[in-house]
Amino acid sequence: MQVIVAREDEGVFVVLDSSGRRALPEAGFVEYLTRVERADAPRWVFPSVDRLYPVLLRAGLRISRCHDLSLTEGLLLAAEGRAGQPKALPAAWARLHGLEPPPDEPSAADAQPALFETRGSGLPAGVGVAEAAREVLADQDRRMKRVEHPERFRLLAAAESASALVAAEMRADGLPWRADVHDALLTELLGPRVPAGQRPKKLVELAARISEAFGGKAVNPDSPQTIVRAFGREGISIPSARAHVLRKVDHPAVPLLIEYRELARLHSANGWAWLDEWVAEGRFRPAWVVGGVVSGRWASSGGGALQIPKTLRVCVRADPGWKLVVADAAQLEPRVLAALSGDRRLAEASASTDLYARLSEAMFAGTMSAEEGRPRAKIAMLSAMYGGTAGEAASLLALLRQRFPDAVSYVEHAAQAGERGERVRSRLGRVSPAPSEAWRALTGGANDDSATESRARQAARNWGRFTRNFVVQASAADFTAVLLATLRRKLPEPAQLVFFQHDEVIVHTPGQLAAQVEAAIAESVAESTALTFGPACPVHFPMPAATVTTYADAK
DNA sequence: ACTTCCGAGCTT
DNA sequence: CCTAAAGCTCGGAAGT
Structure with missing residues (x-):
């Protein structure tokens, strides 16, 4: 059973299935979906999970399976040699009708909330969003039969769609992040907190010592060009101010510069400003971008979720009574x-x-x-x-x-x-x-x-x-997408997937369920191997799991 | 003042 | 650096 759901203008939601069309306000919409999900667990069809599912999550509804028209359109366009064309519903519908496809709107995560709410559907006046979705869905069904291995491609579309559910749920749940631990770490390394735009004490001191090492002339250690020129004045010619270049230079400023750069990097990328912007109520909530890389890997937008330095893993801590189960696909x-x-x-x-x-x-x-x-x-x-x-x-x-x-x-x-x-x-x-x-x-x-x-x-x-x-x-991305989809179904309530980084997952779970979570991971790996590479695949994919209190203890 | 580009460094 | 590539984010610097 398939049920199309979509948002029309002005906060009206539409449900379209074999019995007809219903237009509902948000509250009635969520209530209806909750009832149908419990009774039938249908395959919900979303124009874009990224845009619609957060509404359901805020109301406390989680769904079991879906088809994401936008992500599937992107996969199909690539398979058809038309990569790069817009993939959102208005574009897919326009192509179907021989019209010029409009460019995709910025993703829901990036859009200004106020603008996002008031924007129209992007479809021509008089074309219902759910009806357009129904047409595009039928078209995608036809096109999926024409790719080289249709049954594999269907699995890919399902896994990619489930990945979109995971991404939205991970943002809603958030990665447990101890702001107090982070703040203490920053204070220890940089000195007391300073207002935005100012250098912390430790950086001020290092900058002064760097200038002294260059004979007293002021050198801004944040400017690579200035550093290169300063070494030039000392008779040392270097091609750039990169750390690995500096390490080979014998000069008293070098160790100071390297220390400055490490600390300045921490301060600018993951300092107090980052903490204020991205961590609230003990959770780091980045926006995850499924299929954000051409190979199918995820990207992230905002907060640099895929670039968290290893030194900050101590800040990722389970809630009291809970544990983190960290699992990494070894040499994937x-x-x-x-x-x-x-x-x-x-x-x-x-x-x-x-x-x-x-x-x-x-x-x-x-x-x-x-x-x-x-x-x-x-x-x-x-x-x-x-x-x-x-x-x-x-x-x-x-x-x-x-x-x-x-x-x-x-x-x-x-x-x-x-x-x-x-x-x-x-x-x-x-x-x-x-x-x-x-x-x-x-x-x-x-x-x-x-x-x-x-x-x-x-x-x-x-x-x-x-x-x-x-x-x-890209095949590794296939495997991990199937793995996420499988693991999501197997996790015992109320354990949550809270982090995913290419070949690594973190599950936040009540301590007494940690062993069940580890078992769910092992089963998911076995099933995903067979689903992705065939039941006779002889290759072993170890994914050792560690149950820890802090991410820093995982490896 | 604003935009665009570059250098740098972090993760996989 | 060392084995490759991609993506994100920041601050400085140059251009408009």
């Missing part, structure tokens, strides 16, 4: 490559929790120790997936190719396809964008002069590196 990408390529020997190596140690044995047994071999095996595998050639990488990759030819040729075929300008696809059907017209013009024909020819080869290789990585990273 090489295992994904094993599953994609069907490389038997790599699949056998995946039986070990420490994949790189097993690779090292396969590559270097008898020739070097595990301590020497493991980091080289890791470089070899990462070079295969990322296209690296620097240093030893090329020779290590050649050895990896000897031992695991199917895995290495899988990514090399993806790279060659990219160099030819072809698109590549993930396991469940995410498709890479086509290269730009400028890229085609540059790489398309024979170039007269050698400089242009060299740039063309460079551009082709760069795009090949992108497609090489895409097949692995």
Whole structure:
């Protein structure tokens, strides 16, 4: 059973199912949905989960499954070679009717709330939003039958839609964040809190000592150009003021600059201003952007949720009586490559929790120790997936190719396809964008002069590196989307998914349910492996879970 | 005063 | 730095 739900202008909500159409005010809408969800748990169809589901969450309603028209449209457009076109309902409907598709509105998370509420549907006057959604849904059903593996693509659309539910729920629940611990940490490292725009005491002192180290001339350590010039006056020529460049310079200002930059980074990125803006009532509530990266990885908007420095993990603490269950898919990408390529020997190596140690044995047994071999095996595998050639990488990759030819040729075929300008696809059907017209013009024909020819080869290789990585990273995103969808269903009430970062989840749970949560994670990984890569997939995906009080204790 | 770009650094 | 790429955010600096 499918039920379309949508918001019309002026806070009126519409429900459309086989028995007809109902227009309801918000309160009646939520009440109706609650009743139907309890009775039938239908597949709700949303023009955009991101825009509508927060309304339901605020009223205390959680739904079990849905179809997100906007996210599915994006996946379909990519699969059809039309990536980058607007994907919201008005655009999808317009394309269906041969009209010019309007550009997507900014996401609900970014929009000004007042503007967002008063905006129209974006559809022509007289076209009902639920009726437009019904047309687009039927169209998507048709188009999903025409992709290369329709059953995989349906799973992808379902998992992506469920991911959107997770993202909205994670924002509503929030990541437990102890502002008092954060404030104490800042005070310890930077000195007492100062008003916005001012340098804390510790930074003021360091800036003064830096100027002294440069002979008393004022040097603003926040300005890279000024730092480069200051070293120039000392007779030291450096290409940039990056930390790794500074570390190689022998000068009394260097350790001060490095300390200043570390503390200034903490202050500007995650200082008191960040705390005031993003943490309230013990929760950090970022906006998560499902499919915000072309590979299908999530992005975040506001608060830098995917860039939280490790030093601040101590601030992530379970509520009294609760625990955090932190689980990380170990060496996910090489295992994904094993599953994609069907490389038997790599699949056998995946039986070990420490994949790189097993690779090292396969590559270097008898020739070097595990301590020497493991980091080289890791470089070899990462070079295969990322296209690296620097240093030893090329020779290590050649050895990896000897031992695991199917895995290495899988990514090399993806790279060659990219160099030819072809698109590549993930396991469940995410498709890479086509290269730009400028890229085609540059790489398309024979170039007269050698400089242009060299740039063309460079551009082709760069795009090949992108497609090489895409097949692995996007398939990993397939797997984690299915995992999120599965885990969401299995978590015992009232445990909540509160954080997701590419291959890692945090669940906030009452302490007595932590063991059940760990079991739910293990079951979800097993089911997601079979769903994503097939029931006979021989690859092992370890996802060790740790039950802790603070995120900092997880690894 | 405002916009745009760059350098830098954080995560995976 | 070391193996690659993408995305977010900040502050400084340059341009309008």
